[in-house]
Amino acid sequence: MNKLRELPAELCDRLELPAEIVPGVGSxxxxxxxxxxxEGHRGILAFSEDLVAVSFGRQKLTLAGSGLRxxxxxxxxxxxxxxxxxxxxx
Amino acid sequence: MRISDRMRGVVxxxxxxxxxxALLNAAADGGIALWRAESVDENTLRLCCWEGQLDALRxxxxxxxxxxxxxxxxxxxxxxxxxxxxxPLLAGLLxxxxxxxxxxxxxxxxxxxGSRNLSRGEILRALSDCGFAVGSFWPGLDTERLRSExxxxxxxxxxxxxxxxxxxxxxxxxxxxEKPPLPGxxxxxxxxAARDGLVRRVSILEGRAEVEPGxxxxxxxxxxxxxxxSLANGTRAVRARGSVMAETWREYLAVRPAxxxxxxxxxxxxxxxxxxxxxxxxxLYFGSGKALDGCDKIVAEYTLGVKxxxxxxxxxxRERIVPYDSFVGSDADPEGMAERLASLLTxxxxxxxxxxxxxxxxxxxxxxxxxxxxxxxxxxxxxxYD
Numbered sequence: 001m002n003k004l005r006e007l008p009a010e011l012c013d014r015l016e017l018p019a020e021i022v023p024g025v026g027s028x029x030x031x032x033x034x035x036x037x038x039e040g041h042r043g044i045l046a047f048s049e050d051l052v053a054v055s056f057g058r059q060k061l062t063l064a065g066s067g068l069r070x071x072x073x074x075x076x077x078x079x080x081x082x083x084x085x086x087x088x089x090x
Numbered sequence: 091m092r093i094s095d096r097m098r099g100v101v102x103x104x105x106x107x108x109x110x111x112a113l114l115n116a117a118a119d120g121g122i123a124l125w126r127a128e129s130v131d132e133n134t135l136r137l138c139c140w141e142g143q144l145d146a147l148r149x150x151x152x153x154x155x156x157x158x159x160x161x162x163x164x165x166x167x168x169x170x171x172x173x174x175x176x177x178p179l180l181a182g183l184l185x186x187x188x189x190x191x192x193x194x195x196x197x198x199x200x201x202x203x204g205s206r207n208l209s210r211g212e213i214l215r216a217l218s219d220c221g222f223a224v225g226s227f228w229p230g231l232d233t234e235r236l237r238s239e240x241x242x243x244x245x246x247x248x249x250x251x252x253x254x255x256x257x258x259x260x261x262x263x264x265x266x267x268e269k270p271p272l273p274g275x276x277x278x279x280x281x282x283a284a285r286d287g288l289v290r291r292v293s294i295l296e297g298r299a300e301v302e303p304g305x306x307x308x309x310x311x312x313x314x315x316x317x318x319x320s321l322a323n324g325t326r327a328v329r330a331r332g333s334v335m336a337e338t339w340r341e342y343l344a345v346r347p348a349x350x351x352x353x354x355x356x357x358x359x360x361x362x363x364x365x366x367x368x369x370x371x372x373x374l375y376f377g378s379g380k381a382l383d384g385c386d387k388i389v390a391e392y393t394l395g396v397k398x399x400x401x402x403x404x405x406x407x408r409e410r411i412v413p414y415d416s417f418v419g420s421d422a423d424p425e426g427m428a429e430r431l432a433s434l435l436t437x438x439x440x441x442x443x444x445x446x447x448x449x450x451x452x453x454x455x456x457x458x459x460x461x462x463x464x465x466x467x468x469x470x471x472x473x474x475y476d
């Protein structure tokens with residue numbers, strides 16, 4: 001079952017296509033450790049000054065740092081501003 | 091904050107609940123824009139949203155079990171409430187906006203560009219005679235007709251265009267170029283001496299030289315003739331060309347009174363103001379008819395409008411009155427006078443000053459500064475035959 005779920009991403013890798021075209025795959029762009037643009041999210045799981053957890057469906061992104069705040073958000077994009085120290089995909 | 095944001099209205103909120111991120115997700119799914127979200131503690135968030143989306147956010151918060159408290163509002167309905175309480179201010183703003191809109195249909199400033207020989211005043215007078223002046227209604231302007239009339243009034247104008255932006259008209263003028271004479275059309279001429287001198291070098295390109303190096307010539311004397319002997323038909327007339335380098339002696343004299351009336355500032359200067367609407371002036375002070383003896387008046391004009399975009403007929407005029415005391419004294423500056431005299435001494439490209447002397451004398455209440463210069467220069471000047 002897991003293999004079937006991984007199939008689209010696997011295909012993208014093999015065909016050297018951008019990963020963003022696979023549904024449910026998000027992307028993060030971090031600029032200078034102060035701003036992170038998160039695209040394709042499925043919702044915020046947790047939000048505090050030190051941690052922002054974002055859902056991507058089957059995956060979860062955790063940003064840890066200090067003074068974090070949501071500069072802007074809509075249904076698919078999030079802009080997190082603050083001192084970003086770690087990023088974790090799980 | 092941008093004007094568009096201010097018009098729309100922004101609300102700063104505090105959300106308290108068991109799971110504030112759930113409300114953020116619901117709001118994002120519901121198309122409610124949120125920004126500047128900060129976490130106060132585990133159960134409290136502060137964020138901003140549009141005033142118009144506040145009710146929808148409250149409804150979502152109720153469903154998510156959160157409490158919404160408005161911390162501050164800026165713009166939007168707040169602006170309207172502010173203006174509702176100040177109806178005269180609103181009326182004044184509307185009137186001012188209408189006045190600016192109406193005044194932008196008239197020309198309040200005319201700028202002339204591109205003229206070299208014709209003065210700005212001449213062009214403005216001609217424009218005024220053609221019916222285009224400060225206060226003209228520019229949407230009714232017929233540029234083609236104006237150009238034709240201007241060319242009739244000022245034959246020196248080759249082409250003209252009027253560009254109006256806001257209340258500012260830019261008149262672009264291209265002056266007519268004089269056609270240079272063709273070699274065959276040029277009148278026959280001779281070269282004569284422009285000033286007295288001792289000839290040092292003669293170089294005639296066309297015509298017959300009448301002087302030799304070492305010869306002394308006086309002003310107006312023929313240096314090269316334009317009439318040549320021809321074997322076929324007697325005399326042939328040409329336009330003499332060339333250069334005759336000669337040593338010349340120039341003398342410049344400047345005379346000024348040794349003592350004259352000078353000014354020194356006295357007391358405190360003050361300013362007074364006036365408003366000018368179109369051509370009508372309204373003084374914002376009393377006693378405008380009084381003569382200002384013993385005072386300098388420095389005038390500055392400020393046009394109401396945005397520079398380069400539009401201007402209004404309203405001008406603020408500031409007059410700075412500076413009282414002064416006059417006394418008889420001398421601020422003689424012979425070196426400065428000599429420098430100014432030297433600036434009059436202009437020679438052609440190949441000419442040079444060999445020596446120069448400055449002398450200064452004072453007699454009968456007059457100060458005289460004399461500049462004498464020994465130069466070598468081209469003294470040839472073309473004189474056409476009648």
